[in-house]
Amino acid sequence: MPSQAVFDFKEKAVYTTSTGAPVSQPYAAQRIGKYGPLLLQDFHHVDVLAHFARERIPERVVHAKGAGAHGYFEVTHDITDLTCAALFDAIGNKAPVTVRFSTVIGEAGTSDSARGPRGMGIKIKTEEGNLDWVFNHTPVFFIRDPAKFSPFVHAQKRDPQTHLRDPDMSWDYLSQNPESIHQVMILFSDRGTPAGYHRTHAYSAHAFKFVNSEGKFVYVKIHVINDAGCKTMTAVEATRLAGEDPDFGIKSLFNDIEAGKYPSYTVYIQTMTSEEAENFRYNILDVTKIWPQAEYPLRPVGKIVLNKNPENYFAEVEQAAFAPSHLVPGIEPSTDPVLQARLFVYPDAQRYRLGVNYGQLAINKPVVPVANFQRDGFMAIKNQGFRPPYQSSILPLQYKAKAYEHVEHEVFLGAALADLSEVTELDFEQPRALWSKVLNDEDRAHLVSNVAGHLGSAKSAEIKARQLSVFAAVDQGLADRIADAIGVLRVQPLKVKPAEEALRFRSSVIV
Ligand code: HEM
Numbered sequence: 001m002p003s004q005a006v007f008d009f010k011e012k013a014v015y016t017t018s019t020g021a022p023v024s025q026p027y028a029a030q031r032i033g034k035y036g037p038l039l040l041q042d043f044h045h046v047d048v049l050a051h052f053a054r055e056r057i058p059e060r061v062v063h064a065k066g067a068g069a070h071g072y073f074e075v076t077h078d079i080t081d082l083t084c085a086a087l088f089d090a091i092g093n094k095a096p097v098t099v100r101f102s103t104v105i106g107e108a109g110t111s112d113s114a115r116g117p118r119g120m121g122i123k124i125k126t127e128e129g130n131l132d133w134v135f136n137h138t139p140v141f142f143i144r145d146p147a148k149f150s151p152f153v154h155a156q157k158r159d160p161q162t163h164l165r166d167p168d169m170s171w172d173y174l175s176q177n178p179e180s181i182h183q184v185m186i187l188f189s190d191r192g193t194p195a196g197y198h199r200t201h202a203y204s205a206h207a208f209k210f211v212n213s214e215g216k217f218v219y220v221k222i223h224v225i226n227d228a229g230c231k232t233m234t235a236v237e238a239t240r241l242a243g244e245d246p247d248f249g250i251k252s253l254f255n256d257i258e259a260g261k262y263p264s265y266t267v268y269i270q271t272m273t274s275e276e277a278e279n280f281r282y283n284i285l286d287v288t289k290i291w292p293q294a295e296y297p298l299r300p301v302g303k304i305v306l307n308k309n310p311e312n313y314f315a316e317v318e319q320a321a322f323a324p325s326h327l328v329p330g331i332e333p334s335t336d337p338v339l340q341a342r343l344f345v346y347p348d349a350q351r352y353r354l355g356v357n358y359g360q361l362a363i364n365k366p367v368v369p370v371a372n373f374q375r376d377g378f379m380a381i382k383n384q385g386f387r388p389p390y391q392s393s394i395l396p397l398q399y400k401a402k403a404y405e406h407v408e409h410e411v412f413l414g415a416a417l418a419d420l421s422e423v424t425e426l427d428f429e430q431p432r433a434l435w436s437k438v439l440n441d442e443d444r445a446h447l448v449s450n451v452a453g454h455l456g457s458a459k460s461a462e463i464k465a466r467q468l469s470v471f472a473a474v475d476q477g478l479a480d481r482i483a484d485a486i487g488v489l490r491v492q493p494l495k496v497k498p499a500e501e502a503l504r505f506r507s508s509v510i511v
Pocket residue numbers: 059060061062063066100101102118119120121134135136141146147149150203204205206287320321322338341342345346349350353
């Protein structure tokens with residue numbers, strides 16, 4: 001059912017063609033006599049047919065299924081020591097927010113209960129332009145080498161021959177790329193089946209840099225913590241919902257907001273100086289790792305409240321374009337290679353999906369005026385009038401100086417090389433802590449049965465054994481329990497390089 005506002009709204013609009021001409025009978029078509037051919041001169045009917053044939057735009061290549069809402073971000077704590085972003089220059093600052101939640105691998109019609117990450121794209125419209133946080137509900141990711149992203153996604157999507165999701169293909173990829181194990185274990189626990197889109201937390205996963213007006217920076221990870229807590233489901237509940245109510249996530253978000261039960265989140269940051277980063281046990285540019293909260297505590301900075309449903313899903317959610325590269329002065333990307341690749345790929349996907357002027361759509365348009373030298377292209381809605389499209393002396397633009405000229409510790413120099421990470425013992429430490437310290441007995445039992453249900457349906461004995469060896473490298477008991485559950489032989493842990501050979505983080509590199 002639509003929102004109450006739709007029932008209450010008494011519209012007096014007159015039906016027209018797309019060019020505004022009134023039409024008395026929208027369902028009528030011009031033809032010769034009662035039984036003759038239709039007429040090409042009937043612009044209204046031809047236009048209706050032609051428009052209908054063009055209604056679909058490409059769905060997002062990942063994160064195709066989703067739900068969205070609007071609200072606001074409010075600054076609750078002072079972090080002016082860390083960033084000069086205008087958004088954060090005073091406690092109480094507020095900015096409008098649009099959020100889109102999503103599942104990742106399935107197509108636009110997939111179930112909201114599908115196992116996998118949940119995305120939370122957050123667009124904050126600040127007085128210095130849009131700040132997008134394009135986060136997932138897990139604090140780590142499957143890969144740390146960006147060139148693996150599309151092969152990884154392909155292996156999780158449909159088989160090229162059968163057009164079926166295929167457990168052999170899925171585990172074939174994962175077992176050969178064991179740095180994925182941390183994320184795999186989180187997602188095969190019940191955290192992989194959240195009880196609704198807005199019932200989870202969200203994490204930047206990558207380190208960003210917050211830069212203050214002196215050009216000093218700290219590395220920052222952002223956590224968006226649901227004030228109502230994170231709610232998950234068992235595999236049995238998720239499977240039931242996939243059949244009975246596959247859109248339950250969209251529905252519960254919409255209904256909660258309609259009922260005034262506004263989802264709210266507290267935004268925290270973890271920070272690290274570059275010196276701390278160099279002494280940290282893990283490479284801070286490795287998005288398969290977390291920063292332990294005991295060592296790097298959460299510092300509250302703000303809150304997000306979602307208090308408004310979209311009036312039009314397509315215009316306000318489907319056409320929303322979130323990109324990690326939509327940043328504001330005082331917040332910069334780190335050199336995490338996965339983040340660096342993402343800086344390019346999101347706007348590129350949106351140029352393809354929505355058109356080159358996607359930024360001019362109402363939902364993506366910043367609250368501040370845009371003035372630059374970009375012009376034309378399909379669907380140029382606001383083409384900047386008579387403003388010269390170059391640095392003109394006739395009608396010069398103003399240029400606002402950056403608060404900082406350059407960021408300290410930013411010297412990267414070296415020969416071009418083909419970089420590919422290697423797996424070491426270090427990669428199993430955090431998954432091991434997850435298994436032995438974070439999960440309780442019930443969580444562990446669910447993880448074992450969730451993996452067994454999926455890995456057990458792979459046909460290849462070799463793939464099953466290889467993935468079991470990855471689990472054994474985390475914990476032999478975990479691997480043995482899965483092996484027993486799927487009725488195959490127990491295996492030895494995967495042999496990898498020692499932890500000392502792992503790449504250490506250096507903030508400035510001159511080779
Ligand atoms: C190399 C790694 C990655 C690549 C190449 C990649 C690529 C993409 C692409 C092409 C889209 C569709 C964008 C659109 O059409 O608007 C997308 C959506 C998304 N990605 Fe990624 N992604 C990567 C890693 C990540 C990571 C690490 C996260 C979270 C920490 C993430 C979170 C999201 C979210 C939340 C969306 C949906 C945004 C929306 O609702 O519109 N992705 N990704």
